[in-house]
Amino acid sequence: MSLSIDFDNSYARLPDRFYARLDPTPVQAPRLIRFNHDLAAELGITPGDADELAAVFAGNRLPEGAAPLAQAYAGHQFGGFSPQLGDGRATLLGEVLDRAGRRRDIHLKGSGPTPFSRMGDGRAWMGPVLREYVVSEAMHALGIPTSRALAAVATGEPVFREAGGLPGAILARVASSHIRVGTFQYFAARRDLDALRTLFEHTRARHFPDCATPQEVLEAAIERQAKLVAQWLSVGFIHGVMNTDNTALSGETIDYGPCAFMDTYHPVTVFSSIDAHGRYAYDNQARVIVWNMAQFATCLVPLNDDQDAAVEAYTRAVHAMPDRIEAHRRHLFGRKIGLAQATAEDAPLIDDLLQRMADNQCDFTNTFRALHRGDARDQFTDPTAFDAWESGWRARLAAEEDPQDRMARANPAFIPRNHRVEQMIEAAVAGDFAPFERLVTVLAHPHDDQPDADDLARPPAPSEIVERTFCGT
Ligand code: AMP
Numbered sequence: 122m123s124l125s126i127d128f129d130n131s132y133a134r135l136p137d138r139f140y141a142r143l144d145p146t147p148v149q150a151p152r153l154i155r156f157n158h159d160l161a162a163e164l165g166i167t168p169g170d171a172d173e174l175a176a177v178f179a180g181n182r183l184p185e186g187a188a189p190l191a192q193a194y195a196g197h198q199f200g201g202f203s204p205q206l207g208d209g210r211a212t213l214l215g216e217v218l219d220r221a222g223r224r225r226d227i228h229l230k231g232s233g234p235t236p237f238s239r240m241g242d243g244r245a246w247m248g249p250v251l252r253e254y255v256v257s258e259a260m261h262a263l264g265i266p267t268s269r270a271l272a273a274v275a276t277g278e279p280v281f282r283e284a285g286g287l288p289g290a291i292l293a294r295v296a297s298s299h300i301r302v303g304t305f306q307y308f309a310a311r312r313d314l315d316a317l318r319t320l321f322e323h324t325r326a327r328h329f330p331d332c333a334t335p336q337e338v339l340e341a342a343i344e345r346q347a348k349l350v351a352q353w354l355s356v357g358f359i360h361g362v363m364n365t366d367n368t369a370l371s372g373e374t375i376d377y378g379p380c381a382f383m384d385t386y387h388p389v390t391v392f393s394s395i396d397a398h399g400r401y402a403y404d405n406q407a408r409v410i411v412w413n414m415a416q417f418a419t420c421l422v423p424l425n426d427d428q429d430a431a432v433e434a435y436t437r438a439v440h441a442m443p444d445r446i447e448a449h450r451r452h453l454f455g456r457k458i459g460l461a462q463a464t465a466e467d468a469p470l471i472d473d474l475l476q477r478m479a480d481n482q483c484d485f486t487n488t489f490r491a492l493h494r495g496d497a498r499d500q501f502t503d504p505t506a507f508d509a510w511e512s513g514w515r516a517r518l519a520a521e522e523d524p525q526d527r528m529a530r531a532n533p534a535f536i537p538r539n540h541r542v543e544q545m546i547e548a549a550v551a552g553d554f555a556p557f558e559r560l561v562t563v564l565a566h567p568h569d570d571q572p573d574a575d576d577l578a579r580p581p582a583p584s585e586i587v588e589r590t591f592c593g594t
């Protein structure tokens with residue numbers, strides 16, 4: 122049976138100025154690296170054979186019903202506003218309604234130049250494509266809202282990011298939508314009120330069907346982002362480029378670039394090579410997302426007749442966001458130490474542990490994972506620092522039912538560790554995809570003990586530590 126996708130393209134029905142219609146640029150020799158059959162089944166896609174999958178997800182063959190386009194958007198990049206960014210190396214093939222009736226975008230990243238490419242070549246090399254495949258699927262398995270990886274295809278063409286070139290690749294990714302804070306900013310900056318209204322209504326119907334007014338949408342969007350960022354913090358994830366164009370209104374994690382999971386816990390950890398001042402450091406993410414949502418709120422003001430009243434109400438909503446993030450963070454970290462419902466009174470217990478972990482160069486993932494096993498003290502350079510915390514914790518745990526089980530479910534054994542991701546990329550560039558396949562397989566079950574994969578749970582040896590991650594643009 123040949124490949125078929127039942128498209129229903131609502132974004133392509135929006136006015137012309139929302140996008141540029143264009144086909145992906147074909148590549149020389151597409152070869153399928155991996156296809157996510159489970160996700161395809163969820164989307165109701167009939168796969169067809171590997172050559173056909175490679176041709177379609179490289180952009181060489183358009184599936185029937187596709188309406189390819191590059192979306193227009195703007196965005197604050199590291200705090201500076203760019204009125205026009207847009208999909209410079211990506212194509213939205215179209216949308217499907219999945220088995221659960223949810224609308225999902227099918228999108229190619231690395232699919233060639235578009236009118237939004239500026240100086241870029243519109244391509245991606247294999248490293249970031251495989252990183253995004255591994256990390257986004259790992260995030261999904263961790264229960265964190267995210268875009269998904271449907272396919273990775275090698276293009277058979279070199280991409281020039283360093284001398285000699287690197288193998289090119291394309292990622293087919295799936296998201297509830299690619300509507301960003303930056304999409305609203307694009308029309309708000311142009312004072313295109315008609316487009317802003319149209320975008321608002323499209324976004325409301327698609328992501329916030331229970332909301333009626335811009336204020337209700339704002340509050341719901343803030344709540345989703347508050348929870349999302351708290352979830353990132355709870356697994357030690359650092360997005361790396363929390364620009365407003367990378368903040369999706371669906372509340373999903375999108376645009377994996379120089380992202381990374383922390384090994385050793387420290388709140389000001391930064392990996393991204395382009396984040397010189399730590400704007401998007403681990404613990405700053407909770408502040409930056411508030412700033413991003415303030416930009417979203419600003420875009421919604423013109424939709425109101427009484428704009429002064431809107432400014433006042435939206436300001437209150439944005440100012441309430443840090444407390445919402447903190448509430449989610451407390452709940453999630455509470456579960457990590459075995460508490461069903463952590464209260465404000467439990468916050469000092471959580472923060473004291475984190476402080477001691479920072480002081481003792483603890484591995485973030487392995488220390489929490491060791492709590493239910495009872496050998497967490499071994500993770501501390503000075504184990505008595507853990508003992509001093511443990512007595513208060515045990516006293517608090519006495520009031521909990523089944524805390525061991527709760528901790529085992531809240532604390533993954535496996536995260537995509539940077540050094541493993543880098544080693545996987547190096548192997549793939551040399552033609553060996555076994556480490557990639559293994560990472561994807563193991564990370565699909567992050568909370569299970571997998572004795573065969575103990576090496577993937579170990580922190581890096583000093584020589585393996587990855588200090589810097591790169592965008593790959
Ligand atoms: P990102 O850092 O991936 O979120 O991208 C920021 C902006 O740069 C977006 O408008 C991208 O489409 C654009 N961009 C990134 N890499 C490339 C590339 N290789 N060619 C063209 N545009 C790119």
Ligand code: MG
Pocket residue numbers: 366367376
């Ligand atoms: Mg982006």
